[in-house]
Amino acid sequence: MFRTCDITGFKVDLTxxxxxxxxxxxxxxxxxxAIVAAIxxxxxxxxxxxxxxxxxxxxxxxxxxxxxxxxxxxxxxxxGLYFGSTVVLNQKFCSPKLGWLTFILMVAxxxxxxxxxxxxxxxxxxxxxxxxxxxxxxxxxIILFAVGALIGVGLFFANIVNAKRDKNVGETLPLFTYxxxxxxxxxxxxxxxxxxxxxxxxxxxxxxxxxxxxxVYKLIWWGLGHSSQQINVAAMVSIWYLxxxxxxxxxxxxxxxxxxxFFLYILFISLASAHHLLTDPATSSAWKVWNTSYAMYLAxxxxxxxxxxxxxxxxxxxxxxxxxKGLFEWLAKAPWSNPAFASCVLAAIGFGFIGGTTxxxxxxxxxNIIVHNxxxxxxxxxxxxxxxxxxxxxxxxxxxxxxxxxxxxVAFKLAQIQPWLFFFGIAILxxxxxxxxxxxxPRRHWDSSFSGGPFTHSFNPAVxxxxxxxxLGGVLAFLAALLWVLQVVVSVFFGPKVxxxxxxxxxxxPLAPAAKEHKGFEAPGxxxxxxxxxxxxxxxxxxxxxxxxxxWWVK
Amino acid sequence: xxxxxxxxxQKPASGLQVVMNDVMLLLFLGVTIYAIFYIIWGIMEIATxxxxxESVKQSILK
Numbered sequence: 001m002f003r004t005c006d007i008t009g010f011k012v013d014l015t016x017x018x019x020x021x022x023x024x025x026x027x028x029x030x031x032x033x034a035i036v037a038a039i040x041x042x043x044x045x046x047x048x049x050x051x052x053x054x055x056x057x058x059x060x061x062x063x064x065x066x067x068x069x070x071x072x073x074x075x076x077x078x079x080g081l082y083f084g085s086t087v088v089l090n091q092k093f094c095s096p097k098l099g100w101l102t103f104i105l106m107v108a109x110x111x112x113x114x115x116x117x118x119x120x121x122x123x124x125x126x127x128x129x130x131x132x133x134x135x136x137x138x139x140x141x142i143i144l145f146a147v148g149a150l151i152g153v154g155l156f157f158a159n160i161v162n163a164k165r166d167k168n169v170g171e172t173l174p175l176f177t178y179x180x181x182x183x184x185x186x187x188x189x190x191x192x193x194x195x196x197x198x199x200x201x202x203x204x205x206x207x208x209x210x211x212x213x214x215x216v217y218k219l220i221w222w223g224l225g226h227s228s229q230q231i232n233v234a235a236m237v238s239i240w241y242l243x244x245x246x247x248x249x250x251x252x253x254x255x256x257x258x259x260x261x262f263f264l265y266i267l268f269i270s271l272a273s274a275h276h277l278l279t280d281p282a283t284s285s286a287w288k289v290w291n292t293s294y295a296m297y298l299a300x301x302x303x304x305x306x307x308x309x310x311x312x313x314x315x316x317x318x319x320x321x322x323x324x325k326g327l328f329e330w331l332a333k334a335p336w337s338n339p340a341f342a343s344c345v346l347a348a349i350g351f352g353f354i355g356g357t358t359x360x361x362x363x364x365x366x367x368n369i370i371v372h373n374x375x376x377x378x379x380x381x382x383x384x385x386x387x388x389x390x391x392x393x394x395x396x397x398x399x400x401x402x403x404x405x406x407x408x409x410v411a412f413k414l415a416q417i418q419p420w421l422f423f424f425g426i427a428i429l430x431x432x433x434x435x436x437x438x439x440x441x442p443r444r445h446w447d448s449s450f451s452g453g454p455f456t457h458s459f460n461p462a463v464x465x466x467x468x469x470x471x472l473g474g475v476l477a478f479l480a481a482l483l484w485v486l487q488v489v490v491s492v493f494f495g496p497k498v499x500x501x502x503x504x505x506x507x508x509x510p511l512a513p514a515a516k517e518h519k520g521f522e523a524p525g526x527x528x529x530x531x532x533x534x535x536x537x538x539x540x541x542x543x544x545x546x547x548x549x550x551x552w553w554v555k
Numbered sequence: 556x557x558x559x560x561x562x563x564x565q566k567p568a569s570g571l572q573v574v575m576n577d578v579m580l581l582l583f584l585g586v587t588i589y590a591i592f593y594i595i596w597g598i599m600e601i602a603t604x605x606x607x608x609e610s611v612k613q614s615i616l617k
Contacts, residue, residue, distance in 0.1 A: 157578065157579075157582070160578055161578070171568070171576050172572075172576055173576075173578075181578060181581070185581060185582050185585045185586075186585070188582060188585075188586060189585060189586055189589050192586070193594075213601070215601045215604075216598060216601055219593075219594070219597045219598065219601065220594065223589070223593060223594065227589075256572075259575055260571075260575070263574075263575050263581070266581050266584065266585040267584060267585060267588055268588070270585070270589040270593065271588075271589065271592055271593050273593060274593065274597075277597075282600065282601045282604050283597055283600045283601065284600055287596055287597060287600055290592065291592060291593060295592065
């Protein structure tokens with residue numbers, strides 16, 4: 001059964017709409033649990049407060065990782081996959097029963113694993129490296145969640161096949177759905193890796209098999225742990241293209257090139273999982289260098305293409321709307337009051353300048369050694385998964401509330417501020433953590449002062465400054481995330497109903513007018529910004545090599 | 556569908572375009588490349604690491 005959206009004109013399958021809503025609600029619940037754990041962890045690592053005891057520190061680190069990196073993200077992505085394969089294509093949901101089964105399995109998996117963690121039966125961190133052993137129900141919870149998500153991804157592919165059969169889409173998928181298809185393929189790789197390693201680990205925890213090889217476990221686990229973040233990248237970039245289209249009617253200036261970039265993701269981005277084994281002795285340099293350099297740089301090339309294609313699509317559309325003065329009028333007159341647009345642009349800036357640059361530098365075998373196992377690594381995650389993916393998902397939710405939940409956004413003025421608060425909070429948190437890591441502060445460590453331990457270490461005094469900065473950034477980001485959760489919950493459950501286009505608080509723009517003939521570059525401002533980014537990257541790259549050279553005295 | 560996409564649909568598709576439009580082929584390629592270069596090659600390397608000599612193992616375990 002369908003309803004026709006009076007705002008977008010899409011035919012919306014009602015079962016699909018219900019499943020999108022429920023998956024989105026579970027995503028928000030997961031994020032709330034993750035941020036509550038995060039603020040407690042921040043005030044534990046901030047030594048003057050040192051809030052939690054060691055046991056609860058490691059317990060909540062596990063809980064935070066699981067809910068932030070897996071449950072929040074995957075629930076939201078499943079909602080996105082259903083949206084992209086049914087609503088956008090005017091397609092009926094292929095199998096409602098399997099859709100419900102998927103949702104039930106995922107929720108059961110979340111409850112089981114989270115309860116086990118909070119009961120203290122799985123203090124094994126997110127990575128749960130063997131021979132650390134958790135309660136079997138913890139592994140079972142993750143397996144149930146992964147199987148559920150895998151069925152959900154299968155439903156996405158089935159919807160696409162049906163849409164092609166029903167001629168709701170041509171040979172080429174819309175760019176947004178194409179990006180989601182990329183995310184879905186990466187999800188198959190990720191979830192299959194999870195199943196391959198968690199099923200024997202579950203059997204080992206039951207005592208059915210004797211052992212799981214730690215080196216093999218780590219290799220395959222990172223096929224889950226790292227590739228799951230590559231699903232985010234593909235989904236996030238797809239949303240950037242979608243938001244540009246919705247907010248200003250912009251499309252990629254060359255969709256074939258954008259699609260080719262997604263194609264490169266499909267082929268190569270999962271190989272980057274090898275970053276996590278750079279200091280492991282079991283695999284050769286050939287394996288490490290091929291996976292983290294030669295192959296992976298083709299995926300980095302893809303990111304560079306998107307880094308140009310997304311802002312150039314904004315610039316091109318803005319110029320066609322008449323914002324043509326100088327290099328940057330298009331940017332100054334962009335719809336910054338649209339929280340979805342602001343979120344996506346800020347996410348792209350943070351992802352590129354913080355997450356992207358550090359990702360390439362920390363992912364190299366040589367410079368990785370400066371920060372390996374330091375707090376700089378989770379600092380890098382904050383620059384990719386939080387400032388990139390989470391802020392993007394928060395942003396697109398401002399469109400989902402009126403279009404899918406059919407509610408107005410309550411306290412819209414606050415929604416316009418929220419992306420900025422979250423961006424600055426996470427940027428401060430992330431950069432502080434990276435600086436702390438460069439100064440040698442370890443990650444996953446309850447007590448950085450090593451009090452009572454056999455070894456002591458005096459850090460550079462600058463460390464104290466960055467701890468304070470990290471705490472302040474973390475508090476700001478926590479408050480901004482809490483504000484977002486409250487706004488979503490209040491809007492969805494108590495917000496005024498949307499009765500038509502007149503109730504839309506966010507723009508749904510018509511397609512930007514056709515380009516007039518022009519000379520020179522179509523997006524000169526973007527070209528300047530791209531060179532600025534490359535210059536920043538080059539400086540950081542050589543600074544890290546300089547630090548590496550200063551690590552040892554060569555006589 | 557944008558004008559650009561309509562134009563693209565009217566042109567004969569190149570070989571690369573045909574590959575990029577085939578969802579199942581893309582799924583196959585993505586999974587296979589990852590399986591060969593990351594999983595299989597990695598496990599082969601781990602499997603060929605020689606066992607620790609028993610005498611060294613015992614001296615560590617003491």
